[in-house]
Amino acid sequence: MTCATKPCATAPYATGQQYLKDGVLPHMWCPGCGIGVMLRACLRSFEELGYTNQDTVVVTGIGCTGKLDDYLVTHALHTTHGRALACATGIKAAKDDLHVVVFMGDGDSVTIGGNHFVHAARRNMDLTAIVINNFNFGMTGGQFSGTTFNGAITQTSAYGNPERQLDICALAEVAGANFVARSTPWHVDDLTALIGEALSRKGFSLVEVLSPCPTHFGSNNKMKKGTEMLAWLQEKTVPVDVWRTMSPEARTGVFPIGRLVDRNEPDFNARYREVGARATGN
Amino acid sequence: MKNHGRLLQGNEAMAQGALYAGARFYAGYPITPSSEIAQECSRVMPKLGGVYMQMEDEIASMAAIIGASLTGAKTFTATSGPGFSLMQENLGLAIMGEVPCVVMNVQRSGPSTGLATKPAQADIMQIRWGRHGDQELIALSPSSVAECFSLTVEAFNLAEMLRTPVVIAADEIVAHMRENIVIPEPGEIPVIDRAKPTGDPAAYRPFAPAPHGVPPMSAYGSEYIMHVSSSMHGPDGYSNNSPDNAARQIARKNGKFEHHRADIVKTKAFDADDAEVLFVAFGAVTRAARAAAAKLRANGVKAGVLQLVTVWPFPTEAVAELGSRAKTVVVPEMNYHGQIAGEVKKVLGADADVRRVNGWNGQIITPRDILKAI
Amino acid sequence: MSRRSEIVLAGSGGQGVLLSGTLLAEAAILEGANVVQTVSYGIATRGGTSMTEVIVDDGEIVFQQVEKPDVVLAMSPEAMKTYEASAGEGALVLYDTTFVEERQGKNLAGFPFTDTAAKMGNVGLANIIALGFLCAASGVLTQDALETAISERFSDKKRDANLAALRAGAAAAASVFAPA
Ligand SMILES: Cc1ncc(C[n+]2csc(CCOP(=O)(O)OP(=O)(O)O)c2C)c(N)n1
Numbered sequence: 001m002t003c004a005t006k007p008c009a010t011a012p013y014a015t016g017q018q019y020l021k022d023g024v025l026p027h028m029w030c031p032g033c034g035i036g037v038m039l040r041a042c043l044r045s046f047e048e049l050g051y052t053n054q055d056t057v058v059v060t061g062i063g064c065t066g067k068l069d070d071y072l073v074t075h076a077l078h079t080t081h082g083r084a085l086a087c088a089t090g091i092k093a094a095k096d097d098l099h100v101v102v103f104m105g106d107g108d109s110v111t112i113g114g115n116h117f118v119h120a121a122r123r124n125m126d127l128t129a130i131v132i133n134n135f136n137f138g139m140t141g142g143q144f145s146g147t148t149f150n151g152a153i154t155q156t157s158a159y160g161n162p163e164r165q166l167d168i169c170a171l172a173e174v175a176g177a178n179f180v181a182r183s184t185p186w187h188v189d190d191l192t193a194l195i196g197e198a199l200s201r202k203g204f205s206l207v208e209v210l211s212p213c214p215t216h217f218g219s220n221n222k223m224k225k226g227t228e229m230l231a232w233l234q235e236k237t238v239p240v241d242v243w244r245t246m247s248p249e250a251r252t253g254v255f256p257i258g259r260l261v262d263r264n265e266p267d268f269n270a271r272y273r274e275v276g277a278r279a280t281g282n
Numbered sequence: 283m284k285n286h287g288r289l290l291q292g293n294e295a296m297a298q299g300a301l302y303a304g305a306r307f308y309a310g311y312p313i314t315p316s317s318e319i320a321q322e323c324s325r326v327m328p329k330l331g332g333v334y335m336q337m338e339d340e341i342a343s344m345a346a347i348i349g350a351s352l353t354g355a356k357t358f359t360a361t362s363g364p365g366f367s368l369m370q371e372n373l374g375l376a377i378m379g380e381v382p383c384v385v386m387n388v389q390r391s392g393p394s395t396g397l398a399t400k401p402a403q404a405d406i407m408q409i410r411w412g413r414h415g416d417q418e419l420i421a422l423s424p425s426s427v428a429e430c431f432s433l434t435v436e437a438f439n440l441a442e443m444l445r446t447p448v449v450i451a452a453d454e455i456v457a458h459m460r461e462n463i464v465i466p467e468p469g470e471i472p473v474i475d476r477a478k479p480t481g482d483p484a485a486y487r488p489f490a491p492a493p494h495g496v497p498p499m500s501a502y503g504s505e506y507i508m509h510v511s512s513s514m515h516g517p518d519g520y521s522n523n524s525p526d527n528a529a530r531q532i533a534r535k536n537g538k539f540e541h542h543r544a545d546i547v548k549t550k551a552f553d554a555d556d557a558e559v560l561f562v563a564f565g566a567v568t569r570a571a572r573a574a575a576a577k578l579r580a581n582g583v584k585a586g587v588l589q590l591v592t593v594w595p596f597p598t599e600a601v602a603e604l605g606s607r608a609k610t611v612v613v614p615e616m617n618y619h620g621q622i623a624g625e626v627k628k629v630l631g632a633d634a635d636v637r638r639v640n641g642w643n644g645q646i647i648t649p650r651d652i653l654k655a656i
Numbered sequence: 657m658s659r660r661s662e663i664v665l666a667g668s669g670g671q672g673v674l675l676s677g678t679l680l681a682e683a684a685i686l687e688g689a690n691v692v693q694t695v696s697y698g699i700a701t702r703g704g705t706s707m708t709e710v711i712v713d714d715g716e717i718v719f720q721q722v723e724k725p726d727v728v729l730a731m732s733p734e735a736m737k738t739y740e741a742s743a744g745e746g747a748l749v750l751y752d753t754t755f756v757e758e759r760q761g762k763n764l765a766g767f768p769f770t771d772t773a774a775k776m777g778n779v780g781l782a783n784i785i786a787l788g789f790l791c792a793a794s795g796v797l798t799q800d801a802l803e804t805a806i807s808e809r810f811s812d813k814k815r816d817a818n819l820a821a822l823r824a825g826a827a828a829a830a831s832v833f834a835p836a
């Protein structure tokens with residue numbers, strides 16, 4: 001896999017501009033934050049895939065990531081903290097022809113909302129989940145989350161986080177997701193391509209975006225600038241095909257990036273249609 | 283011979299009422315004594331092209347019916363006290379987002395796991411005040427299998443009319459008992475659907491001021507784009523933190539219940555007009571109260587019953603009118619603290635003779651218990 | 657004249673008394689009456705005691721619970737212990753002598769429902785034999801209505817077996833209550 005050298009490479013074709021609300025920019029995210037880069041990648045994919053404001057529902061959790069629906073003009077549901085996937089499950093089960101895209105932080109998705117994450121993946125709901133993993137609770141001021149490394153300094157782990165981090169992608173894989181990928185804003189072209197792929201796949205698709213939060217995670221861990229965090233993310237990641245050749249020791253603390261899981265199991269609605277056919281004898 | 287219908291359990295009647303009202307989406311997590319509702323839905327929904335979803339918990343169940351309702355479906359869930367507690371935060375989301383849906387809470391004896399198969403009416407305050415923030419919702423309480431059906435239809439009608447969650451505050455007694463019931467033919471009871479937006483889609487505002495406080499509701503997939511948010515929002519649904527806006531939104535979201543009070547607040551009176559002893563009762567206990575009142579009447583005491591069909595918003599007017607005429611008001615209820623008795627006292631004043639008859643041991647309150655207590 | 661009967665059916669979990677109660681209630685509806693059936697659940701659905709009450713009335717049934725039973729069926733010693741005293745208050749108390757020791761007294765009648773069911777090849781029919789016995793002995797319902805209720809609920813072999821059990825129960829009652 002090739003990596004883009006600039007975090008904000010602009011493609012000449014799709015801009016995703018039509019999904020953006022007029023007059024709301026500049027956005028609320030801090031300079032150097034990865035959320036904007038991810039959103040841009042996502043909106044470009046929407047455009048390439050021909051999503052309309054009418055047939056798209058953006059579902060968000062609560063947090064810095066969860067704020068992004070306010071910038072969009074698609075249908076949207078800004079939910080409660082951790083419950084975005086459960087709401088999205090109801091939307092998709094009730095109306096199959098919608099594109100339902102769910103944006104969450106690491107707090108939303110696998111800390112407070114871990115149970116919904118496991119079960120949305122297990123059901124293989126036809127949703128695209130995009131998780132900004134910035135290794136802490138951004139919105140509430142930088143406390144540790146379920147993805148914070150052991151030993152990391154946060155606003156609630158001044159002497160180092162006693163807990164261990166959860167691997168979001170591995171969790172999605174064992175829970176049964178059809179498509180699992182990981183990338184970073186540093187690798188913006190790959191990120192865009194992976195998001196596009198996730199969106200176009202049936203069943204549960206996850207893209208984990210390892211993302212700089214210079215304001216909190218960075219400043220607590222000697223990376224005050226967004227660029228420092230990007231460099232750190234570049235260091236911490238290796239393409240998954242390389243990662244697979246590495247020894248277990250060498251893998252420690254390193255994230256494989258790229259397409260990690262690619263399956264084609266039937267999604268929940270397809271299986272439910274079979275149930276309906278059995279019930280009605282068709 | 284008169285058609286006396288068929289034998290149906292209260293829980294089944296609630297499920298049938300939901301189907302009659304046009305609900306085709308159920309999401310829930312099984313819990314005694316409500317599980318028959320889930321079971322019935324799991325059997326019926328796939329046949330009708332509807333959805334039965336068994337979620338991972340009640341938080342998710344509430345979330346799923348909100349999401350599904352926003353696609354235009356009529357949706358519901360059923361639970362008991364422990365699950366209802368888990369639904370509270372997302373019930374708040376339904377109130378904030380003005381999402382119609384119905385939640386059946388078949389109350390059982392608690393706290394915590396408590397006496398899981400035994401009845402109670404101890405969730406009355408958690409139904410009304412269990413969420414944070416300024417909010418209102420509707421709760422109806424059936425006293426028979428027939429009311430399990432009819433009040434469920436009513437619950438959906440109110441939910442659709444007011445864009446609000448409606449709680450059915452049932453108890454284990456009505457939920458598990460079987461009675462003969464004639465299910466009405468389609469069209470026999472009115473079924474109300476939410477008002478949809480008309481006119482220029484670009485001008486649609488899902489949380490705009492509207493006559494009687496209820497703006498029309500779009501559906502996901504429609505050309506009327508709908509932005510729904512748990513955060514304080516302006517008429518367009520987008521975040522808006524201005525104090526003026528917050529004041530207007532909260533006032534409208536609560537005020538719509540005032541506008542529609544006559545549609546919402548229902549009571550039934552039995553021999554109550556000249557009652558010197560007035561029983562104020564709700565749910566299954568209404569029946570014990572009526573039997574007790576009949577015994578008193580037979581002994582020359584003018585006794586009557588006011589049944590609170592609507593529990594929330596509280597039927598202040600009926601309680602005030604009949605209660606102030608009576609010499610003694612008695613409130614039998616299956617809880618320790620007298621949750622409804624407290625409300626009655628609030629209406630009638632500190633000087634009124636309001637007596638409590640409480641049962642909290644998981645046993646049914648009998649007419650004898652009530653008569654003994656007065 | 658308005659009719660009203662309050663019936664209690666009690667036994668241990670798995671003896672099928674709840675189904676007997678439901679059939680009784682369904683038959684009463686077929687006869688044009690109003691009914692309420694309540695069930696007292698143990699803390700779990702398995703084992704333990706199992707009890708159901710049925711009230712049959714031409715008019716409205718206000719309080720849903722049996723206050724003074726007219727007929728009691730006791731299928732287990734525990735059930736008999738709880739309800740035996742009702743006989744003294746005028747209730748007809750019927751019991752299964754397979755499990756409950758035989759006794760003499762006013763308003764008491766025993767019959768080996770479960771043994772008879774075993775002889776018919778299916779102990780699971782004891783509740784239906786008892787139901788046939790109860791109706792014939794007490795006259796709360798006609799056998800016709802019960803047979804219709806059974807035929808609506810079961811089909812084929814199951815229906816035939818249940819109908820046979822019901823009739824066996826009714827015949828037994830006729831012999832037990834025959835004038836000596
Ligand atoms: C039930 C509940 N608990 C706590 C909070 C407070 N809260 C808001 S956002 C948040 C964490 C956000 O972290 P994350 O999901 O990782 O998103 P980020 O801000 O980092 O994008 C918390 C704890 C809340 N809103 N609701």
Ligand code: SF4
Binds near residue numbers: 064138
């Ligand atoms: S606090 Fe962190 S996650 Fe939130 S906007 Fe700032 S940089 Fe981004």
